[in-house]
Amino acid sequence: MMLTFVVLLAVGATAHPSCRYSEWDAWTQCTPNALCQSQRTQSLESYTSKTVSGVYQDQGRMNGEAMMEHKKRLWAGPNPLRTARESITGAAVDCTGGYASGFRCQNVNLQSFLSLQDLAGSGNTDGPSERGNDLWGWTDPTNNDEYVIMGLDDGTSFVRITDPVNPVVVAFLPTATVPSQWRDMKVVNDHAYIVSEAVGHGMQVFDLTRLRGQTDMGDVEVDFHYTEIGNTHNIVSNPASNTVFLVGSTDDSQACLAGLHMVDVSSPKNPLFAGCYWEDGYTHDAQCHIYNGPDTDYVGREICYNYNEDQLTIVDVTSKANPVTISTSGYPLATYTHQGWITEDHTMILLDDELDERDTFLDGNTVTYLWDVRDLDNPVIVGDYTAAHEAIDHNQYIRGSRVYQANYEVGLRILEIDQATPSLTEIGYFDVDDTSTGGTMEFQGAWTGYPYFASGNVPVSSIGYGLFIVRPDSMAMTETYQAGLNGTEQRERQLVAGDPSSCVAVKETRYCKASCH
Structure with a gap:
């Protein structure tokens, strides 16, 4: 089976009438989307989990601080x-x-794109927003309107995407203190909770129901400002327990030591400190939920999976005043344990490391580590996915049997999860950075994709450009997977007459069936 496409100008432009092209070149050899085992210089499948001592935490912290300084230099100044x-x-x-529209893709269509200028709102189109960062989603329970909460360096933009081809910027919430490239948000009980690495920022609380029926509120103010923390790297939520977890807070009046700073948001506009977990040091990101997996010791308990710079740390936080470490597990190539997500049956975690592509033998190929967590006391790495493309991985989220990964320079990558094997297979992508196809190993391009809207539309944040609303073609992705189309091939038409500066390249790419030798 092959997927058939029509001719398209690669940069989404119209060629000058004087441009003449050859017939199509032959399709290139089908290149696998994942590296074959024989192509790796070291096997990853033999890796098993291990309990590590606190000395490793220091190295992880050093790696994280060096990475943050590098990002600050990379993102300093005007955004070209x-x-x-x-x-x-x-x-x-x-x-x-x-x-x-000139952006590389497979099985994923573009609904719309909003530039950074337009995300700032009608009253701030030439404002200081230079770059985008994280995002999250909210669906209004009264009318099912869908909203994107999009972070910018100087604040947060609220965008209604119910009509995905005509998104509407409804409001803009300025930063609490100063601009910062790091801003993160989650939603509990129709309220957005927003944190930032900006000095003294605290946590902003915004009642999302204020957006209902609005078209342009301009700049808005918070409903509450939580100041028990200052700068915070990330925020995690568990709506089932009415709790948000602030992580990476190095300026914390409650002395949670940059671990889990737990906040009760049962009363949304009156958040209350609930407890700390600091035994494993700095937490970069986490996922918390009410456990309902095969480990009967923890069914019904509130469990957090912490990504703690060099290891996966699993914690029982049912009692916020007395959280209990369940396990701490490292892995040989741990360079900066960044983020991960658990499958819906609570048996497998997909984990990404933000520095292993740059700093290990992997030579830049994106790696996802597959962990068996059926026994929470003893997580074990049981496989990996090593992409053929070179790019750093960032945030990933699972919906159904698919994982939606934001892999910086190569954009949103959608992979089918086969838990029986276990393995991952790429079935679709949309690259939100048309200036790079990967390989430079830099922190540019896609930050996050949010796959949880009932409509099937997926917002993707681009650091350099702004907000993309894309729609994966679920049927095409299923066909790609079932047909075993695990690679890509390209062809193009050569320019035979005309000015190269105005005669754009004409090329196509498609999925194909590759084999490993």
């Missing part, structure tokens, strides 16, 4: 992409021939 593209609205753009 900020005005490079105008917003794309009014009509969806299908992924055809491997491109949509």
Whole structure:
């Protein structure tokens, strides 16, 4: 089976009438989307979990601090992409021939794009927002309107995407103190909770029901400002327990030592400190939920999976005043344990390390570690997925049998999870950075994709450009997986007459069936 496409100009432009091209070149050899075992310089499948001592935590902290300083230098000053593209609205753009409006894609269509200027709101179109960062989603329970909560360096933009081809910026919440490239948000009980690495920022609380029926509120103020913490790297939520968990808070009046700073938000506009977990030091990110997996010792308990710079740490936080460590597990290539997500049956975690692609033998190929967590006391790495492309991995979220990974320079990658094997297979992608196809190993491109809207639309935040709303073609992805189309191939038409500066390249890409030798 092959997926058929029509011709498309690769950069989404119209060639000059004087441009003439050859017939299509032959398709290139089908290249696997994942590295074959024989291509690796070291096997990852033999890795098993291990309990590590606190000495490793120091190295992880050093790696994290060095990475943050590198990002600050990389993101300093004006953003050259900020005005490079105008917003794309009014009509969806299908992924055809491997491109949509010049952005590389497969099995994922573009609904719309909002530039950083437009995300700042109608009253701040030329404001200081230079880059985007994280995002999350909220669905209004009264009318099912869908909203994106999009972080910018100087604040947070609220965007209604119920009509995904005509998104509406409804409001903009300025930063609590000073701009910062790091901003993170989660939603509990129709309220957004927003933190930042900005000095003294604290946690902003915003009642999302204020957006109902609005079209342009301009700049808005918070409903409550929580100041028990100052700068915070990330925020995690568990709506089932009415709790948010602030992590990476190095300025913390409760002395949680940058671990879990737990806040009770049962009364949304009156958040109350609930407890700390600090035994394993700095927590970069986490996922917390009410456990309902095969480990009967913990069914019904509130469990957090902490990504603690060099290891996976699992904690029982049912009692916020007395959290209990269940296990701490390292892995040989741990360089900066960044983030992960658990499958819906609570048996497997997919974990990403943000520095292993840069600093180990992996030579830049994106790696996802597959952990068997059926026994929470003894997590074990049982496999890995090593992509053929070179890019650093960032945030990933699981919906159903698919994981949606934001892998910086190569964009949103959608992988099918086969837990029986276990293995991952790429079935779709949308690259939100048309300036790179990977390989530079930099922190640019996609930050996060949010796959939980009932509509099937997925917002993706681009550091350089802004907000993309894409729609994966679920049927095409299923066909790709069932047909075993595990690779890609390309072809192009050569320019035979015309000015190369105005005659754009014409090329196509498609999924194909590859084999490992």
